[in-house]
Amino acid sequence: MTQPRFSRRQVVKGAAGALAGLGLAQFIAACGLPGTKDTGWEAGFDWSDWWKRQRRHDELNIASWPLYIDTENGKHPSLQKFAKQTGIDVKYSPVIQDNAAFFSQISPVLQNGQSIGYDVIVMSNGWQLTQLMQNRWLIPLDHSRLPNFKKYAGTVATDLGYDPHLTYCAVWQAGATAIAYDERQVDGPVDSLEILFDPKYKGKVGMLSDPDELGTVGLLALGIEPETSTYADWKKSAALLTKQRDQGIVRQYYDNGYIKALQDGDLAVTQAYSGDIFQANHSGYPHLKFVIPREGGVLWRDNSVIPYHAANPVDALEWINFYYDPEIQAIIEDWVNYISPVPAAKPIIANQLEDPVVADSPLIFPSEEELARLKEYPMTETLETHEKWVGLFDPIIQS
Amino acid sequence: MKSRITPYLQSAPAMLWLGLFFIVPLVAIVSISLMTGNPIDGYTLTWNFSIFPDVLDQYSPQLGRSFLYGGISTLLALVAMYPVAYWIAFHGGRRKSLFLFLLLLPFLVSFIIRILTWQFILSDEGILLGTLKSIGILGDDAHILSTPTAVITGLTYDALPWMALPIYVALEKIDRDLVEAAGDLYASGYQQFRRVILPLSAPGVYAGILLVGITNVGDYLSAQILGGPSTTMIGNIIQTQYVQNGDYPVASALSMMLMLALLVCVFVYARVFGTRTIQEYS
Amino acid sequence: MAGRRTPSDSARPVRSRPWTRFVLPSYVFAVMAYTLVPIAVMIVYTFNKAPNQRLTFAWHGFTTEWYSKLFQVQDLTQALWHSLEVAVISSIIATALGTPAALALARRKFRGRGAIDLVVVTNLTAPTVVVGASLLGFFIALSIPRGILTILIAHVAFNVAIVIIVVQARVSGLDESLEEAAADLGAPPWVAFWKVTMPLILPGIFSAFLLSFALSIDDYIITSFVAGQTLTFPLWVAGAVKVGIPPQVFVMGTLIFVSGVLIALASLVFQRWGDHGDTVRT
Numbered sequence: 001m002t003q004p005r006f007s008r009r010q011v012v013k014g015a016a017g018a019l020a021g022l023g024l025a026q027f028i029a030a031c032g033l034p035g036t037k038d039t040g041w042e043a044g045f046d047w048s049d050w051w052k053r054q055r056r057h058d059e060l061n062i063a064s065w066p067l068y069i070d071t072e073n074g075k076h077p078s079l080q081k082f083a084k085q086t087g088i089d090v091k092y093s094p095v096i097q098d099n100a101a102f103f104s105q106i107s108p109v110l111q112n113g114q115s116i117g118y119d120v121i122v123m124s125n126g127w128q129l130t131q132l133m134q135n136r137w138l139i140p141l142d143h144s145r146l147p148n149f150k151k152y153a154g155t156v157a158t159d160l161g162y163d164p165h166l167t168y169c170a171v172w173q174a175g176a177t178a179i180a181y182d183e184r185q186v187d188g189p190v191d192s193l194e195i196l197f198d199p200k201y202k203g204k205v206g207m208l209s210d211p212d213e214l215g216t217v218g219l220l221a222l223g224i225e226p227e228t229s230t231y232a233d234w235k236k237s238a239a240l241l242t243k244q245r246d247q248g249i250v251r252q253y254y255d256n257g258y259i260k261a262l263q264d265g266d267l268a269v270t271q272a273y274s275g276d277i278f279q280a281n282h283s284g285y286p287h288l289k290f291v292i293p294r295e296g297g298v299l300w301r302d303n304s305v306i307p308y309h310a311a312n313p314v315d316a317l318e319w320i321n322f323y324y325d326p327e328i329q330a331i332i333e334d335w336v337n338y339i340s341p342v343p344a345a346k347p348i349i350a351n352q353l354e355d356p357v358v359a360d361s362p363l364i365f366p367s368e369e370e371l372a373r374l375k376e377y378p379m380t381e382t383l384e385t386h387e388k389w390v391g392l393f394d395p396i397i398q399s
Numbered sequence: 400m401k402s403r404i405t406p407y408l409q410s411a412p413a414m415l416w417l418g419l420f421f422i423v424p425l426v427a428i429v430s431i432s433l434m435t436g437n438p439i440d441g442y443t444l445t446w447n448f449s450i451f452p453d454v455l456d457q458y459s460p461q462l463g464r465s466f467l468y469g470g471i472s473t474l475l476a477l478v479a480m481y482p483v484a485y486w487i488a489f490h491g492g493r494r495k496s497l498f499l500f501l502l503l504l505p506f507l508v509s510f511i512i513r514i515l516t517w518q519f520i521l522s523d524e525g526i527l528l529g530t531l532k533s534i535g536i537l538g539d540d541a542h543i544l545s546t547p548t549a550v551i552t553g554l555t556y557d558a559l560p561w562m563a564l565p566i567y568v569a570l571e572k573i574d575r576d577l578v579e580a581a582g583d584l585y586a587s588g589y590q591q592f593r594r595v596i597l598p599l600s601a602p603g604v605y606a607g608i609l610l611v612g613i614t615n616v617g618d619y620l621s622a623q624i625l626g627g628p629s630t631t632m633i634g635n636i637i638q639t640q641y642v643q644n645g646d647y648p649v650a651s652a653l654s655m656m657l658m659l660a661l662l663v664c665v666f667v668y669a670r671v672f673g674t675r676t677i678q679e680y681s
Numbered sequence: 682m683a684g685r686r687t688p689s690d691s692a693r694p695v696r697s698r699p700w701t702r703f704v705l706p707s708y709v710f711a712v713m714a715y716t717l718v719p720i721a722v723m724i725v726y727t728f729n730k731a732p733n734q735r736l737t738f739a740w741h742g743f744t745t746e747w748y749s750k751l752f753q754v755q756d757l758t759q760a761l762w763h764s765l766e767v768a769v770i771s772s773i774i775a776t777a778l779g780t781p782a783a784l785a786l787a788r789r790k791f792r793g794r795g796a797i798d799l800v801v802v803t804n805l806t807a808p809t810v811v812v813g814a815s816l817l818g819f820f821i822a823l824s825i826p827r828g829i830l831t832i833l834i835a836h837v838a839f840n841v842a843i844v845i846i847v848v849q850a851r852v853s854g855l856d857e858s859l860e861e862a863a864a865d866l867g868a869p870p871w872v873a874f875w876k877v878t879m880p881l882i883l884p885g886i887f888s889a890f891l892l893s894f895a896l897s898i899d900d901y902i903i904t905s906f907v908a909g910q911t912l913t914f915p916l917w918v919a920g921a922v923k924v925g926i927p928p929q930v931f932v933m934g935t936l937i938f939v940s941g942v943l944i945a946l947a948s949l950v951f952q953r954w955g956d957h958g959d960t961v962r963t
Contacts, residue, residue, distance in 0.1 A: 032434060032436065032441055032442045032443035032444055033431070033434065033436070033441055033442040033647065033821065033822060034441045035436065035437070035438060035439050035440040035441025035442070036438055036439050036441075037439050037440055037441070063910070066756070066920060066921050067735070067921070067925065071734070073750075073753055074750075074752070074753035074754060074755055093756070093910070094756050095756075095910045095912060097919075097920030097921075098920075100642060100643040100644075101642050101643075102910070104641075104642050104643075104645055105827060105909050105910055106910075107438070107645075108821055108824065109826060112824055131438075135439075203540070203542065245628060250628055251542075251545045251627060251628075252544075252545040252626070252627045252628060253628055256922070257624070257922070259925075260518070261522070261544070263737075263738070263739070264519070264522035264523065264524065264525060264738070265522065265523050265524040266522055266523040266524075266542060266544060266545075279735070279925070282732065283731070283732045283735065283737050283739070284732070284737060284739035284741060285739070383437055383438070383439055390644065394639075394644075397628070398631045398635060398636065398639060399460065399461070399628070399629065399631060405785070406785035406786075406788070406789060406791045406793075406794075407785075407791070407793060408781075409781035409782055409784055409785035410781065410782035410785045410786065410793070410797055412777075412778045412781070412782075413778040413779050413781070413782035413841050413845065414782070414797060414800065416778055416837060416838060416841060417800055417801075417804060417838060417841060417842070418800075420816065420819075420834050420835070420837075420838040421800070421803075421804055421807075421812070421838050422800065423819065424812075424815035424816050424818060424819035425807070425811070425812075425815050427815065427818055427819055427822060428811070428814070428815045428818060431818050431822075479712060480712070482705060482708055482709070483708070483709045483712050483713075485705075486705045486706060486708075486709045487709070490705070490706070498709075500946075501713060502712075502713055502716065504716075504717075504720075504938070504941070504942065505716045505717050505719065505720045505938075506716075507895060507937060507938055507941030507942075508719075508720055508723065508934045508935075508937060508938045508941075509898070509899050509914060509915055509918065509934055509937065510899055510901070510915075511901060511915045511918045511919055511922075512719075512723055512918070512930065512931065512934040513719045513720075513723075515918075515922065515926075516718075516719035516720075516722040516723050517719055519722065519738050520718065520719065520722060526722075556716075556719075559712075559716060568850075609806060610805070610806075613806045613807075613808060614808070614809070616808065617808025617809060617810045617811065618810075618902075619810060619902070620901065620902070624922075634808070634810045634902075637810050637811075637814060638810065638814075638905075641814050641817065641906070642906075647818060650814060651814070651815075651818060654808075654810065654811040654814050654815065655811075657808055657810070657811060658807060658808065658811050661806065661808065662803075662806075665806060
C-alpha cells in the first residue's frame with residue numbers, strides 16, 4: 001500500500017519541467033509589467049480643434065451600473081425616446097458593478113492605447129476617477145454642445161470638488177451617504193453620527209466597506225472638514241473607527257449588503273445610501289428612516305465621462321445633453337430614485353408624472369440646507385496619499 | 400499493435416492546454432511576486448524575496464483562520480456525510496443511484512442563489528433564529544450572520560456533495576464477500592464495520608478530505624456574504640489585493656504561499672497515510 | 682481486477698438491525714432535507730410579488746408573473762446565455778481533450794505518466810483563487826483582452842482535469858480483453874476501439890461532460906478574475922445583489938434545478954445501459 005510518492009526519475013523530470021516553465025515565465029515577465037504613465041493623450045493637445053472635426057456616427061455604447069436607468073418591462077423608455085429623436089442606435093450595458101473592479105478591467109486596455117468599446121461610462125468620484133483624469137484617459141467635454149447642461153444643471157452637477165472646471169464629468173445621478181435606522185429598534189429621532197458609535201447598539205451597527213466612505217464618516221464624527229483634512233486628521237479618524245470595531249459595535253462592513261441586513265432586522269442603525277432607503281421604504285419597509293445628521297454626510301456623484309479612444313464621442317455628447325432635459329430627467333429620476341442633477345425635473349415629476357412621492361422626497365430632491373451639510377470625500381491626488389489613506393482604513397475593514 | 404508513442408499523442412493536447420493555461424500562469428505568479436513597482440510606473444523584476452516574510456507576517460491571522468475554518472468545515476462535512484454515503488452504498492439497494500442523485504440535486508442550482516437564501520434563513524429574526532428565539536432557546540441578542548459560525552455553515556453546506564461522492568465510490572467498490580466472510584467468522588456488525596468497511600473506505604475518505612479541505616481553505620465567498628469583520632479569509636485578501644488595490648506582487652505572493660501551504664499539507668498527508676492516487680477513488 | 686464480482690451484483694444486504702433499519706435512514710433523509718432547504722426557499726420566493734421589480738423576502742402576495750416575464754431583464758438573460766455558451770463549448774473541448782488522455786493514462790504505463798498525474802492532481806487541488814488570479818496575471822502580462830474567450834480558456838483548463846479523472850475511472854473498470862478479442866477476430870485496432878470500447882466508455886464520457894457542464898455554469902471565483910466586462914450568470918447575480926436582484930434570478934434557478942433533474946435522470950438511464958457492458962464479462 002505504501003509506494004514511494006515520487007521516484008528519483010520523476011523528481012528530476014519535475015525539476016526539469018519547473019525550470020522550463022520558470023524560464024518561459026521569466027521571458028514573459030522579463031520586461032516586467034508596464035505602468036500607466038504617459039499612456040493617455042499628450043498634454044497640451046488641442047481639444048477644441050479636435051471636437052470641431054468630429055461627426056456623429058449614429059451609434060452609441062454606454063456602460064453603466066445595473067438598475068440605474070428607467071426600466072419598464074425590460075425596456076428603457078428614456079433610451080427609446082433618445083433613439084427615436086436622434087436616430088442614434090444605442091447599446092446599453094450595465095456591466096459596472098464596482099468602480100475598482102471595472103477600472104482594473106479597462107485600465108490595461110487604455111494603457112495599450114486601445115478603445116474599451118464604450119463611448120460613455122459612469123464612474124463614481126473616487127480614486128479610480130481621479131486616476132482616469134490624471135492618466136489623461138478621458139476626453140474633455142465640449143460644453144458648447146451641451147446647452148441643456150448649461151441651462152438646467154443644478155449645484156449637484158456643477159459644484160464638483162474633484163473636477164471644478166467640469167472638464168470631464170457630467171453627473172448622471174448623485175447620492176447621499178448618511179445614516180439609516182430601524183424605527184422599531186431605535187428610539188426617537190436620530191440626528192447625530194454618535195449613534196453609530198453607541199455601545200447600546202453593539203453588534204447591530206453597519207458600516208460601509210468602502211475606505212472612502214468609512215474614513216470620511218470618521219472625520220465627520222470628529223467634526224473635521226473632509227475636504228481640508230490632513231494625514232494627522234486621517235489617523236484620528238482611523239483611531240476612532242478602530243475603537244468602534246474593537247468594542248464589537250460593528251456587525252459587518254458592507255458594500256451594499258447592509259440594506260438587506262437592515263431589512264431583515266439584523267441591524268439597528270447603519271451607514272446608508274439615500275437611494276437604497278427610498279426604495280426600501282416603497283417595497284415593504286416603511287419603518288426604515290434615512291437622516292443626514294448634523295455633523296454632515298457625504299454627497300457622491302456618479303459621472304458620465306467619455307473614455308479616450310471612444311469611437312462615437314459626438315453621439316456621447318448628444319446623450320448627455322439629452323438626459324439633462326428636465327422632461328427626460330423626470331422620467332429617469334422617477335425610476336432610479338437617487339439624487340437628481342436637474343432641479344427643474346421636480347415639478348415635472350409632481351405634475352406631469354403625478355408622482356408626489358418622488359417629487360417631494362428629500363432623498364431625491366434634498367433641500368438647500370440638507371445639501372449644505374453634505375461634503376465630499378477627501379481628494380487623494382497622488383498614489384502616495386492614496387496608499388496612505390487606504391493603508392489606514394483597509395486593516396479596519398479586512399482583518 | 401499500438402505503438403509506443405500513442406499514449407504521448409493521446410495525452411498531448413490536454414497537456415498542452417494545461418501546460419500553457421495552468422502551469423505557465425502558476426509559474427508566472429512566482430515571478431510577479433518577486434517584482435516591485437506600482438500601477439503608474441509599472442513593475443520590474445527585482446527578485447524581491449523579502450516580500451514573502453513580509454506578507455506572511457502581515458497576513459498570518461487570515462492564513463491561519465482559513466485553515467481553521469477550512470479544517471472545521473471539512474471535519475463537519477466528513478462526519479455528516481460518511482453515514483449518508485454508507486447507507487446509500489450498503490442499504491440503498493436497487494435505488495442507490497437514485498438516492499445519490501437526490502443527494503446531489505440541490506447543488507445543481509447556482510451556489511450564489513443558495514448562499515443568498517442562507518443569508519435570509521440565518522437572519523436574526525428569520526425562519527431559523529426567529530423561531531428559536533420565540534421558543535426561548537436563544538436570547539434576543541443572538542445572531543449567526545457575521546460570525547464564524549455562519550461562514551463555517553456556508554462552507555460545510557457547499558462541501559457536502561464533494562465529501563459524499565468519493566466516500567460513496569470507495570464504499571461501493573468494497574467486495575461484499577469480504578464483509579460476509581467477516582460475519583461468518585463471528586464478527587459482530589460493529590466489528591465488520593470497523594475492521595473491514597472502514598479501512599477499505601479510507602482512500603475515499605482521504606480523497607474527500609483533500610478535495611473539500613482545499614476548496615474551503617481558499618474560498619472567499621462565504622466569508623464575504625455570510626461573514627463579519629473578523630472572519631476575513633486569505634481568499635478575500637487575495638481578491639482585494641488583485642482587484643481593488645491592483646497590488647499584483649502582494650497578491651501573487653499570497654497566492655503562492657497559499658498554494659505552497661496546501662501542497663505541503665497534501666504531501667505530508669499522503670506520505671503519512673500512504674494512499675494511492677486520488678484518481679482511483681474519484 | 683478480472684474475476685472480482687462487482688458489488689452491485691450482490692443482492693445480499695449487510696445484516697440489518699434497528700440501527701440500520703430506522704436510525705440511519707432517518708438520518709439520511711434528514712440530511713437530504715437539509716440540503717433541500719435553500720432550494721425550497723428559492724422556489725417559494727419565485728411566487729412572491731415584488732414591487733420595484735427587485736426580489737424581496739417580505740411576502741407581498743402570490744403571483745406567477747415572473748415565470749412569464751422570465752427574459753425581461755435583458756442583461757440577465759444575456760449573462761445566462763453567456764454561461765450556457767461557455768459551459769457547452771468548454772465541456773465539449775474539455776471532453777475532446779481529456780478523453781484520449783484518460784485512455785492513455787488508464788491503459789498503459791508510460792514514462793510521462795507520473796508527471797501527467799501530478800499536473801492533473803495539482804489542477805484539481807489548486808485553490809480557485811490562485812488559479813483565477815494567476816490566469817488574470819497571465820492574460821495581463823500578454824495583453825490578452827479579457828472576455829468570453831478568456832473565460833472559455835479558463836473553463837476548459839479546469840474541466841480537462843475533471844474529464845480525465847472521470848473517464849479514467851470508467852476506463853480502468855473495463856476489461857481490455859474485449860477489445861483484444863475483437864482484434865483477434867480480425868478487426869483493425871481503430872475499428873475495435875470504435876465499435877467495442879467506445880460504446881462501453883460512452884457513459885463515462887457523458888458523465889464527464891455533464892460534470893464539466895455543471896461546474897462551468899456554476900463557476901464564480903475563476904470566472905470573476907478572467908471575465909473582463911463580460912458577465913456570466915453567477916457574476917451578474919453577485920453584482921446585482923448589491924442593488925437588489927430581480928425575481929427572475931430565482932425563477933431561472935428553479936428552472937435550472939428542474940432541468941437538472943431531467944438531465945440527470947437521463948444520465949441515470951445511460952448509466953444503467955452502461956453497467957450492462959460491465960457485467961458481460963465475468
